[in-house]
Amino acid sequence: MRAFVxxxxxxxxxxxxxxxxxxxGQAVVDVERVGVCGTDGEFFTGEMAYLHQGFAQYxxxxxxxxxxxxxAVGDGVDPGWIGxxxxxxTMLGCxxxxxxxxxxxxxxxxxxxxxxxxxxxxxxxxxLAVPVPALHxxxxxxxxLAGAMxxxxxxxxRAVRGADVRAGDRVLxxxxxxxxxxxxxxxxxxxxxxxxxxxxxxxLEFARTLGFAGVWDGEALPDLPxxxxxxxxxxxxxxxxxxxxxxxGRRVVYIGLAGRPSTIDTRDLxxxxxxxxxxxxxxxxxxxxxxxxxxxxxxxxxxVAATVGLDQAGAVLAGWRPATAGDGPKIHIDPRLRSPxxx
Numbered sequence: 001m002r003a004f005v006x007x008x009x010x011x012x013x014x015x016x017x018x019x020x021x022x023x024x025g026q027a028v029v030d031v032e033r034v035g036v037c038g039t040d041g042e043f044f045t046g047e048m049a050y051l052h053q054g055f056a057q058y059x060x061x062x063x064x065x066x067x068x069x070x071x072a073v074g075d076g077v078d079p080g081w082i083g084x085x086x087x088x089x090t091m092l093g094c095x096x097x098x099x100x101x102x103x104x105x106x107x108x109x110x111x112x113x114x115x116x117x118x119x120x121x122x123x124x125x126x127x128l129a130v131p132v133p134a135l136h137x138x139x140x141x142x143x144x145l146a147g148a149m150x151x152x153x154x155x156x157x158r159a160v161r162g163a164d165v166r167a168g169d170r171v172l173x174x175x176x177x178x179x180x181x182x183x184x185x186x187x188x189x190x191x192x193x194x195x196x197x198x199x200x201x202x203x204l205e206f207a208r209t210l211g212f213a214g215v216w217d218g219e220a221l222p223d224l225p226x227x228x229x230x231x232x233x234x235x236x237x238x239x240x241x242x243x244x245x246x247x248x249g250r251r252v253v254y255i256g257l258a259g260r261p262s263t264i265d266t267r268d269l270x271x272x273x274x275x276x277x278x279x280x281x282x283x284x285x286x287x288x289x290x291x292x293x294x295x296x297x298x299x300x301x302x303x304v305a306a307t308v309g310l311d312q313a314g315a316v317l318a319g320w321r322p323a324t325a326g327d328g329p330k331i332h333i334d335p336r337l338r339s340p341x342x343x
Contacts, residue, residue, distance in 0.1 A: 001016070001017060001018075001019040001020075001125060001126040001127050002014050002015070002016060002017075002125065002126050002310055002335065003015055003017045003061050003121070003124065003125035003126070003310075004061065004062065004063075004124035004125065004310055004313040004314070004333075005017070005059050005060070005061055006043060006044055006058060006059065006060045006061075006062060007058055007059045008046070008058050009044075009045055009046030010044065010045060010046070010318070012044065012313070012314040012317070013314065014310050014311055014313075017061075017125070019126075019127055020121070020127050020128065020129035021072075021074075021129070022072045022073050022074035022077070022129060023074045023075075023129070024074050024075040024076050024077075025074060025075075025076050025077060025131055025132055025133075026073070026074045026077070026129050026130060026131055026132060027070045027072065027073045027074070027077060027081055027086075027129070027130055027131075027132050027135060028070070028071050028072040028073075028127055028128070028129050028130075029066075029068040029069065029070055029071065029086060029088075029123075029127065029128045029129075029130055030068050030069050030070075030071045030126070030127055031063075031066055031067075031068040031123050031125060031126060031127060031128055031335050032066075032067055032068045032069065032144045032147070032148075032334065032336070033066065033067050033068075033144045033145065033147060033148035033307065033332050033333070033334055034063045034065060034066045034122075034123045034124050034148060034332065034333045034334075034335070035065030035066070035148045035149065035151070035152065035178075035304075035330055035331075035332055035333075036065075036313070036316050036317060036330075036331050036332070036333060037064075037065060037152065037178065038177075038234070039064070039116060040062045040063070040064075040115075040317060041317055043056070043060055043062055043116075044062075044314075044317040044318070047259065050116065050117055055117045055118065056116065056117055056118070056119070057119070060115075060119075060122075061115060061121040061122045061124060061125060062115045062116075062122045062124050063114075063115040063122035063123035063124035063125070063128075063333075064090040064113065064114050064115040064116055064122055064123065064151060065123075065148050065149070065150075065151040065152055066087060066088070066123035066128065066147075066148055066151075067085065067086065067087040067138060067144055067147030067148045067150070068085070068086065068087075068123075068128065069083065069084065069085050069086070070082050070083065070084050070086055070135075071127070073132070077132050081132065081135070084137050085137065085138040085140075085142075085147065086135045086136060086137055086138060087135075087136050087138060087147050087148070087150045087151065087286070087290075088114070088130045088134045088135045088136060089106075089114075089134040089135075089136070089282070089283050089286060090113050090114045090115070090116065090151060090281065090282065090283070091105055091106035091108070091111055091112075091113055091281050091283050092105070092111055092112040092113070092114065092120065092131060092134060093105025093106070093108030093110070093111045094108050094110040094111065097109065097110065103284075105283065106280060106281040106283035106284070107280065107281075114128075114130070114134075124310065124313055124333060124335070125310075125335060126310075126335045126336070136150070136286050136287060136290055138150075138290065139290070139294045141293075141294045141296070142290060142293050142294050143301075144334075145300075145301045145304050145307075145332070146293045146299070146300055146301055148332055149182075149293075149300035149301070149303070149304070149330070150282075150286060150289050150290055150293065151282045151286070152178055152179055152182055152282070152300075152330075153182050153186075153282070153285070153289035153292075153293065153298070153300055154281075154282025154283065154284075154285035154286040154288075154289045155179055155182075155255060155279060155281065155282045155285065156179055156182030156183040156185075156186050156255075156285075156289075157182075157186050157282075157285035157288050157289050157292070158255075158279050158281075158282065158284060158285040159179075159183045159186075159230050159232070159253045159255045159277075159279050160183055160186040160187050160190070160230075161285070162251065162253045162277035162279055163187075163228035163229075163230055163251045163252075163253045163277070164228065164250075164251055165187045165190050165192050165227075165228055166190065166191075166192070167190055167191030167192065168191060168192070168193070169187075169192045169193070169227040169228060170192070170193045170195070170224060170225065170226055170227050171184075171187045171192045171193065171194050171195065171226070171227060171228045171229075171230070172195045172196070172197060172221075172226045172228070172229045172230070172245060173187075173194070173195070173196045173197070173229075173230045173232055174196075174197050174198075174229065174230065174231045174232060174233045174235075174238045174241070174242060174256070175196075175197075175198060175231065175232040175233030175234070175235070175238070175256055176196045176197075176198040176203045176204060176206070176207040176215070176329075177203065177232065177233075177329050178303055178329045178330050179232045179255060179256070180196060180198075180230070180232035180233070180256075181196075181207060181210065181303055181329070182298075182300060182303070183230050183232055183255070184196055184207075184210070184212055185210070185298045185299075185300070186292070186298055187228075188211075188212065189292065189297045189298050193213045194212045194213055194214075195212065195213055195214035195215070195216065195221075195224075195226075196212060196214070196215050196216070197215075197216050197217070197218060197221050198215070198216075198217065198233075199217065199218070199235075202327065203329065204216075204217060205327070206327040206328060206329070209302075209327070210302065225247050226245050226246050226247055226250075227246075227247055227250050228246065228250055228251050228252070228253070229242040229243075229245050229246040229251075229252050229253070230242075230252075230253040230255065231252065231253070231254050231255065231256050232255050232256045233256045233258075234256050234257060234258050234259065235256075235258060236258035236259070236260050236261065236262045237262070238256070238262075239252075239254055239258075239262040239263070239264050240262070240263060240264050240265070242254070243264050243265075243268050243269060243272070243274060243276070244268070246272070246274055248272040248273055248274065249272070249273045249274070250274060250275075251274065251275045251276070251277060252274060252275075252276050252277070253276075253277045253278075253279060254276065254277070254278050254279070255278075255279040264276075302328055303328040303329060303330045304326075304328055304330045304331075304332055305321065305325040305326040305327060305328040305329065305330060305331060306321065306322045306324065306325035306326065306331055306332070307331075307332040307333070307334050307337070308322060308331065308332075308333060308334070308337065309333070309334060309335070309336075309337030309338050310333060310334075310335045310337070311338065312333070313333050316331050316333070
């Protein structure tokens with residue numbers, strides 16, 4: 001089968017590789033859509049910390065935001081899975097440790113991460129092998145565009161839950177990228193008054209098309225009481241500003257990661273009686289995300305600017321966007337395509 005392989009920093013290409021075979025407890029999925037995210041970009045450039053910590057190494061097959069259809073199953077798997085449309089968890093715990101037994105496999109010290117950690121092949125390929133317990137079935141009302149947005153949506157839903165957002169709360173999201181916009185959509189669906197703060201004119205203009213209460217650059221941000229602040233940016237200075245902006249006794253959520261260390265003053269955290277929440281993965285939010293997408297309370301599809309073929313994956317990771325792309329932040333890959341196509 002064809003797969004996109006990163007062989008070194010900014011070195012990549014589509015290769016013919018052996019097609020996966022479903023082992024015991026596994027399913028093979030024919031991949032329909034894959035989202036490209038900032039983590040994939042860091043692996044492409046060689047900046048991702050896992051490369052330097054020994055958790056990942058080249059060559060790598062990326063892709064952890066995906067959907068597709070089960071085409072084969074291994075021993076011990078109900079054959080009824082064949083033909084089901086699915087997406088799946090990225091985090092694959094060992095299943096034996098204390099964390100896994102408590103349902104926290106996404107922080108298992110020995111975990112694999114599909115397309116990210118431990119050499120587990122990702123979804124930027126025509127097929128993907130996945131443990132069946134990691135699969136989530138997609139209802140017919142969740143199409144391929146939305147299906148490949150379940151993983152980032154799970155992260156965003158967890159951020160909203162971590163912020164303890166309620167109807168009538170005023171919520172500020174720092175960073176109007178894919179995750180920040182999804183956080184905003186989930187918070188808005190709860191009846192919150194949602195504001196976003198960003199830097200680039202393009203991202204701010206797109207965010208304004210989604211109907212939020214306010215979209216601001218840093219200098220124009222109004223002096224309002226913020227019941228929750230979610231940092232979904234990669235700016236090292238914004239975690240401290242999030243703590244500065246949030247109302248005493250409320251919550252800040254950190255889901256964005258900067259390229260260098262960010263610092264906060266824990267005296268501010270304690271003296272304001274603020275709860276700080278960190279979000280690593282989508283795992284506990286996947287089922288809830290599928291439910292909301294299926295019900296139509298959150299629609300992630302406007303965030304997808306274009307869908308292109310596997311041959312364009314390297315260019316996308318290098319920053320290319322098709323001339324016909326929309327204004328959204330997300331680019332999808334369809335491994336079945338051989339040329340660029342509008343989403």
